[in-house]
Amino acid sequence: MKLWGGRFTKPTNQLVDEYTASITFDQQMWRQDIVGSLAHVAMLGKCGILPMDEVKQIINGLKKVKEKIERGQVTFTVANEDVHMNIEKLLIDEIGPVGGKLHTGRSRNDQVALDMHLYLREKMMEIIQLAMYLQKALVNQAENHLDTVMPGYTHLQRAQPVLLGYHLTAYVSMLQRDIERLQESWKRVNVLPLGAGALAGTTFPIDREFVAEMLAFDGIYVNSMDAVSDRDFIVEFLSASALLMTHLSRMCEELIIWSSQEFNFIELDDAFCTGSSIMPQKKNPDVAELVRGKTGRVYGNLFGLLTVLKGLPLAYNKDMQEDKEGMFDTVSTLHGALALLTPMMETMQVRKERMRQAVTNDFANATDLADYLAAKGLPFRQAHEVVGKAVLYCIQNGKYLLDCSLEEFKSFSPLVEEDIYNRLDVDTVVNARNVLGGTARNQVEKQIATFREKLVVTQAWIDANSQKVMIESLIDVGSPV
Numbered sequence: 001m002k003l004w005g006g007r008f009t010k011p012t013n014q015l016v017d018e019y020t021a022s023i024t025f026d027q028q029m030w031r032q033d034i035v036g037s038l039a040h041v042a043m044l045g046k047c048g049i050l051p052m053d054e055v056k057q058i059i060n061g062l063k064k065v066k067e068k069i070e071r072g073q074v075t076f077t078v079a080n081e082d083v084h085m086n087i088e089k090l091l092i093d094e095i096g097p098v099g100g101k102l103h104t105g106r107s108r109n110d111q112v113a114l115d116m117h118l119y120l121r122e123k124m125m126e127i128i129q130l131a132m133y134l135q136k137a138l139v140n141q142a143e144n145h146l147d148t149v150m151p152g153y154t155h156l157q158r159a160q161p162v163l164l165g166y167h168l169t170a171y172v173s174m175l176q177r178d179i180e181r182l183q184e185s186w187k188r189v190n191v192l193p194l195g196a197g198a199l200a201g202t203t204f205p206i207d208r209e210f211v212a213e214m215l216a217f218d219g220i221y222v223n224s225m226d227a228v229s230d231r232d233f234i235v236e237f238l239s240a241s242a243l244l245m246t247h248l249s250r251m252c253e254e255l256i257i258w259s260s261q262e263f264n265f266i267e268l269d270d271a272f273c274t275g276s277s278i279m280p281q282k283k284n285p286d287v288a289e290l291v292r293g294k295t296g297r298v299y300g301n302l303f304g305l306l307t308v309l310k311g312l313p314l315a316y317n318k319d320m321q322e323d324k325e326g327m328f329d330t331v332s333t334l335h336g337a338l339a340l341l342t343p344m345m346e347t348m349q350v351r352k353e354r355m356r357q358a359v360t361n362d363f364a365n366a367t368d369l370a371d372y373l374a375a376k377g378l379p380f381r382q383a384h385e386v387v388g389k390a391v392l393y394c395i396q397n398g399k400y401l402l403d404c405s406l407e408e409f410k411s412f413s414p415l416v417e418e419d420i421y422n423r424l425d426v427d428t429v430v431n432a433r434n435v436l437g438g439t440a441r442n443q444v445e446k447q448i449a450t451f452r453e454k455l456v457v458t459q460a461w462i463d464a465n466s467q468k469v470m471i472e473s474l475i476d477v478g479s480p481v
Contacts, residue, residue, distance in 0.1 A: 021078040023086055025325050031471050032118035033083050034066050036111060036194060039214045041102055049105060049204050054098050061095035062087075062102075084111050105204040106194060109228040109316040113193035116324070118215070120237060121189045122469040123331045125462065128182050130338035131244065132458045135175050137345040139451050142168040146441050149426055150265065150355035151364055160367060161359045161430050164350060166439040169447045174247040176454055178240065183461060185236035190468065192217040196224035199315035216468035229315040231305065231323050238302040241330045242295075248337055249295040252288035255348075259285050264354050269347035272340065287344060291337045298333055301326030356426065363391050365401060365424040368432065372423050376415045386413050 038059060045055030065087060068074050080086040085108075092099035142165035152162035192215065195201070195208035201224045212220050221227035258265040268285055276282035308322045366387050373383035390412040394400055402424055409416040422428055434440040437447075 022082045023076045026083045027076045029115045032115040036114045065090045105202045107198040110196040125469045134342045137342045138168045138172045148352045162439040166444045172451045178244040181240040189233045191219045193227035196227035199225045225315045242302045245295040245298045249292045252291045255288045267349045272344040301330045365429045
């Protein structure tokens, strides 16, 4: 008999059990479910809704269930549908009918919402920390390559010389926005839905503030109907995750290109590459390729949940069971990507001379010749045309700008003087962009210093909020009663 089966005259069809059950995936929230139940029953005792001897029985029973799950002595069953009903059934088996009083004053609707809030606030904290670790790895590599010049690209065509450290800090900047988005949405994750009941609250004189304080929530849902039907906090997480994966995918795309024999700018450590089953010479950047590939599934999880929610009337509907698998999958995908990319970036070897060669054997300094002429009074559009013709001349004659004699330069424009050779030198070109946000070495040093300060701020935020996600410590909540 189902725990809810009182009004039914037939057992549930087995196919219905299998189709509607969520235990195969929501069982990973068993810790959160026990935490929520411990806090709930402690509140029932504090408010006098349950006698203290029964409260203590339930608390001890839940702790025994926890220990059995940890020892691998529990098998969750489809017959009990979901993690909530499985744990409640285990509790009743452990301590008898008094275990059935645990559900007093709550519904599975607010119970599952609580579990997801508890789960996601913990996992988001982990993802923020992992993103910060990747930032550190990129900042360290950037600092190691303040003199490494490489081509900057537009349209995947060589455009202007930049420092490798400058290029890497662009990804640090992207990750900073990702972290800040997650921190902002974390505020809406850390809100208590328990006490909302099925949708209209409860007739029992519960104390939601007590539960919120016990579980370290910063706020409580004002409207119970909203509390059980809200999945915005998951959508926000999936949206922020999709952007984070976009940035990781873009970075991986460049690592894949840079490690190809055609570019040969970097070499990824053997520990983060794989070989071919048929071609012995191959070294494939499979980790980067899989991060790029798995980005699509994170997008899919976001659009999947948005599609589920778009036509749902208030309040809870069974459709909302589809909110979990995509959330779990996104957490797993992000966790794996960030955990792998950090050591991969830390061990990445850079071929400095190959990067410099790609800049010097090129026309990446053409803009600087145009700027040189503009600084001498020639309108920039005319200077642009002059340099375009100079480049064409060099292409037709198999040379680069710095290969031209002063006479050749003067044939392009009489404004050119001997100082042009220093002006078009690759290091001069890089350091000439000495403006805020530019690629000059001292500007990149400032960017690195800024991001190191932001790393300290992020760590401080993690330290300030980490106690709120310590599920193990929250499990021992018997003392307040």
